[in-house]
Amino acid sequence: MKNELYPIFVKVAELNVLIVGGGNVGLEKSFFMLKSSPNARIEIVSLDFHEDLIALAKKHEKNVTLTQRAYGTDLLEKRHLVIACTDNIEVNKQVYYECKERFTLVNIADTPQYCDYYLGGIVTKGNVKVAISTNGKSPTMAKRLRQLFEEVLPEDMDEVVQNLNEYRKTLKGDFEYKVDQMNEITKTFIEKK
16 A cells, blocks of 8 residues: 655644643644644643643643633634544544534544544754654654654754755746756755765
């Protein structure tokens, strides 16, 4: 089976994200989303919250809301992305089916068949961001690949990208010419030393 996922980068600071579940997995999902996108707008709903999740929400109090209550369909109103990670599979399935009815993208943690999207391993070096997916088959391998890319990508990667952006702005000519010039200048980056 081939991986048919289509990778995109989502501006979660401009979307309304709901996380259903305030335990360890809710903490993990929130932490990594905020690590990658510190201005992500997230509401987390749960009857109880992990103490570290409470601390994380306080750190990001301008854009993270904790709502202490049971999940209800009304929480899906005007949501773009939903993650369900309760310890109750029936509640998670309910979230999934209700999101599908509303055409809302949903991820049910650790249940690939109930996911419209996966949260992959992410490497960030300034403006360069690499996301890694194993098609939901092995999050551990995605983690190891993330660690590899963190080591391999140079620390000055952002400076390189900024310089390339400035150079690109100076190019005159049609689109094809600009692409050819950018390809020529960047090809040395991947050549074997």
